[in-house]
Amino acid sequence: MASGGPETPPPHPAGLSPEEPRRRFPKHVQLDLSSRPDRTWGSGSSIQLRSYSQSPFRSYRSSGAVTPTYRQSGAVTPNSHWSPRASVSSINLQHLLEKLELDQYDTYGVEEHRDGFFDASFFRPLQSAPNPEATITPQSNTQRPYFPKVINACASVLKDFLQAAFWTHQGVNAAKSLLAYLICYYLCLIPTVQKWLGNYSYFATISVLLNHSGRTIGAQLDGLVLCILGASVGMGWGCMALELSDRIGPLKDRREGLLEAFLIIFAAVVGLLRSTLVRLYQALMSAGLAVFFMCLADSDQEHWDKKKIREFAVPFLVGQAVCLTVNVIVFPEAGGREVAVALHNALISALEGLRLPREPSPEMRRDLNMQLVNLSEAFRDMRMELTISRWAPFDISQLRNTLQATIRDLMAVDPAPTLFETVSPLAPSSPSGSSRGDDSEHIAIDIDTPANERIDPLSEAQLSALELVKKTLGDPARKLIDAMSQSLAACDVELMNIGGYRKLSISSHITCNASIKAIHQRLNASMIAFDEADISLIGHPLLPRMYSKHPELVQIFLFVHPLRQTADSVEALVKKVIDMASSPKATRVKICLPSYPWKKSLYRTNPQVRHDRGGVTANCYFRSKEECDRLLDSGTSQSHSASALDKTKGFSAIEVEHTTTRYQVWKVTHRLQGFEARFAIKLAAVTTLLSLPVLLDSSQKWYNRNSGWWAVITAWFMMHPRVGGNAQDLIVRTVAATIGAAWGGLAYAASHGNPYVMAVFATIYMFPAFYRFTTSLHPRSGLMACLSFSVVSLTAYNCHGFPSAAQIAWTRGLAIVVGICAAVVLNWCIWPFVARHELRKAISAMMLNLAITYSGIVARFIYHEEGMNPTGEDVERSSMIDEKLREMFVRIRELFEMTTHEIRLRGPFNPTPYGVLIDCLERFFEHLVQEHCA
Incomplete structure (x- = not known):
């Protein structure tokens, strides 16, 4: 499958705005619903072990559960072996997560290999400065046109105006x-x-x-x-x-x-x-x-x-x-159309993300982040006003949560996996995944591994293990990807049919000869086949017991685990759509009164008023910043909760409540500023x-x-x-x-x-x-x-x-x-709003927020005390922080766009360094999320 650039978007059809284009399914999605799966299954399946379910890499945040969930109720047999992937340390995972970017780094001939429990990540400097044009969006990377370009621009604006006004x-x-x-x-x-x-x-x-x-x-x-x-x-x-x-x-x-x-x-x-x-x-x-x-x-x-x-x-x-x-x-x-547009665009973006393998694309990740924000915004707007539609707010709430979980899991999948590549014994590999041309100039300092155990180029045993893993998991993984793509496409068609917005979907371009239940069965069959292949690798003699010296294998496992986790989220989404479609009131028009909490509704308004009021970008940024700061402050300001052992010794947590008159006076006077x-x-x-x-x-x-x-x-x-x-x-x-x-x-x-x-x-x-x-x-x-x-x-x-x-x-x-x-x-x-000043403050605040999030993940999910495992509240809070930080990156990008339109009286403003810094922060955040999932 070729991984080319983005396809040229089709012209806007009738009934859609330029901001809400009709999203087409990718070419790789073939929604052939006529055939049924060749394999059947039931509750009496003989499979008693799922290595994916027992894998220590299962994400607490994405799964929404504190303990790993099993797809079956069978117990582990005495002869069963634990997954060998449990021995991989987090530093090896982080080491491989950076493998895709090693070509951009200058290591100066020095490498560092550690085998500790949890070591701080070290990011090497870039070889050369990034392209400034890559950090600025196409809308902002515009120069002062000459007179002919002005005429062309006016003609383009007039054309867009007529098209948007009439169609x-x-x-x-x-x-x-x-x-x-x-x-x-x-x-x-x-x-x-x-x-x-x-x-x-x-x-x-x-x-x-x-x-x-x-x-x-x-x-x-x-x-x-x-x-x-x-x-x-x-x-x-x-x-x-x-x-x-x-x-x-x-x-x-x-x-x-x-x-x-x-x-x-x-x-x-x-x-x-x-x-x-x-x-x-x-x-x-x-x-x-x-x-x-x-x-x-x-x-x-x-x-x-x-x-x-x-x-x-x-x-x-x-x-x-x-x-x-x-x-x-x-x-x-x-009401309901904005929700339908948000659901449709999110599903199409998820389908684009399942086009694997492909080149890593920051634009696609930003688009997925934007879909997460749009889903929440559309759902809040629906609950704030009277609606007469086929959508029920409760169903939309659950649908939004499952779809957001699917997108978040999908963003953790490696876009360029080596699972589908052919093993080449002629390409030696170093632990970092980069090849060296001259061994005399390559100096590797390994502070933990003895010299006689240093990693050499791929041996025959390593090649055999790679061939085994790729041969065993390659075909099931490909079928699983295709099944997930078909499931998302079917969900889009079914949801648009339920809501009465069939024109938004692409059902007219694809022949659907089977119901969504048949697609669900095909997805389950693909998941079971993948689990069977995964179990067959457990305890295989060709696989090593320790993976610290086999980064190629770990990289494959880093791909298949998030992929399998995404399949669980897609299955939950399909189940929710099936429940909505099978309801006797699915297509019945419902009158829904406003259900959004009235205290929160005072600080929000409907989309048209937001537009007519002006300053949408700044308003969204400040509102998101306040919510994110409030959420993070509520966690950092909590007193330390002592463990059960400390409580037996008489130590208890004391919560400080600011109820003094002096504090209330300070709060009022501070607000007046x-x-x-x-x-x-x-x-x-x-x-x-x-x-x-x-x-x-x-x-x-x-x-x-x-x-x-x-x-x-x-x-x-x-x-x-x-x-x-x-x-x-x-x-x-x-x-x-x-x-x-x-x-x-x-x-x-x-x-x-x-x-x-x-x-x-x-x-x-x-x-x-x-x-x-x-x-x-x-x-x-x-x-x-x-x-x-x-x-x-x-x-x-x-x-x-x-x-x-x-x-x-x-x-x-x-x-x-x-x-x-x-x-x-x-x-x-007097007290003006200056976008470039707010951008500097936003980037500084984001650095602080990421530091707080990093320390929280280490304290609650990695270095927690014995008997103090993460609770359901911790998982829910972690998901909320993840969502708010992603939304903040979206708002900072919009604020960054505003700086390119400002007029300065003293010298030009160069936005390139800020764009590079935003990219670095966003990349660190993604590494942080993947480290947490690991």
Whole structure:
């Protein structure tokens, strides 16, 4: 089997986005389900011993059990021999795990051989510096193109835009969002409806921007409740401020100062909530919109008019009603699709990983890591909202766990095994697996092995043992790999059929003439045949009793053990799929209420809100970092648990609980130094500065006449707790707002406010603007484009073009641009988010986390005291740490990608050393996982 490069991905079919391509089965997978296995078995099998089950290399973490599990209940017979692989020390395993990379090392003619119980690993220096381009992803390794390349890039972007807009699932969601907006916009152009909505009818379109229809039904209902609740709270706070300013006699003359005080308190409190409780994002944005309108609009009047409540509430509710109606009627998505996409992509990635042998690929390992993260993310999103689908959250939870166990076991399999290679007696081998051309220059220092027992090139006995092992295990291992590939392919087809997403699978490309149960039988037959071949090697006279001098044999065993362990995980996955398919309620539509813990749900939100909020990469990184630090701190802060012998002597563990008042005060004050308080200060400062013209008599008239309070609302939308933007973001958002304001003024001036012409202008402009807002990676610039056009065009229509469309366009547009500049500049200058700085901190924290994990594995799984074997809690905790660290590597890679787009004022930033360091840390982590499994 040739192990070539990655295949060219097919074009995106209908219903799939570029981020969610239809994953094809590899060419090596032949899902021929027509034949049945030639071998049958049952509970009365005569096989009483499984060397794999008794192997000391069985991973506690991957298997999920503390003690080895047996596939049969038979006992070991007296004549049975223990597996000879039990004599291999961990240093030999680590020694062979590095064999694939020895060609890159410069040993300076010195080697070191130890035969101790557990010696620290020594990593030799690389011969040459790595290729810098290999450490940067293709997206970030781009140079400044010349003019022809710019044209080609624009054409490529336009092509991708048209393809994604018309032929993908994201395009359908963008079309739904656009439809809801256009309906509200058309309603505002009807004279009767416009008169009923009031002078601020454009709040109907702005309401659509806060909770557009391009999401699931559960997320739409959630957003509807949050937006209405937030708007109600905002109007209540604004009405209270206005009422107090009118009724309290001494404050009547300085009512603006009271309103400003209310705004400062509101901005500070809501700023803390916005940076902490992410779930309330839509509610808090609606509350801010309502408060600033109530307190700042028409503030030059002597007494506030209570009709302002209706002028805001009615169009806002109309916008929410239109969004809900479009979401439910037009191509409704009730939930479950994201889970189906995550399951499908994970299964296809696992199939790619089973393409053995192949060249070691860091990209494939990163893809498998990403699938682990996506599975957990999709499952959490499903549990957080109301879903109407065939999936049950309990089944998806078990399915996710078994599939993640399969991927983790698969990542421990050697991608380039020597089991399938032909034995060559002409190729001498050293203990490290590297050949030497001149023995006189090769100096080997062995501190434990006598000179007369030093390892020589392959002898006849070693060649005979290699031939025996390869001949015995080669064919069963190949059949086992094929059976696992067919099982994963069948699971993909069956799961997509259960969920009603058959188009996501490749069932139309493969003829399935047998059920998944027949494939399960074939997998079991392959596992039994492999175990029989493995047992036949036990005690064979050609195999040595000690393996410290036979690294070639150990390397083969290092391959077959994780492979056999992966087969167990695949079998568990197949069993779960069979149970789901055989259930009488398998294809029945289920209504599942939100089941995610409400305390945790306050810190998470659905995918569309995460996108619309902006700063997805930074938010995911910081959230993953907090969870990982909390998990590791909970382990390192635990007091030492004495053994049973110590307890008999009167020693007991004492847990220190921080319940003192001083500690609680320190905890609160320390939290006030975090980013939440900093964001609250910046938010209160920018809203206060932009609303200062209301306090001055000289500026109050023009401020209200030209709706200058839109600068405050714009800054409210643009401020972000984590990522505030840089010079590039400032330019892009300013240009987008300017184009929107100019197009809005032109829409009215083209025909002096003809509603039909304005409708055509809105349809032409809002399609790309809404796509950028709801689908692209730059939602906040798209939001500004939509907001400026809505405000300018509908203000000119409501005012009948008075004083002129041009003046309305430049005054409202200028107010929006001022709000953008104030928000971005303040975030950029005061406590900014700098990706390269956070990258350095992330790498430093990862070094510490790996050190803690390393010491924990040594203490709990290797050097533990007698009678203090690892417990089930230790295994579960180890699996959680493994998952969190893998997710952290994914987030660090995303953070590393952000550094390539930053603009530096002082010298260039070279990301290559950081990429090399991330690669080294990730490789050390994989060695650490394999050492733990050993």
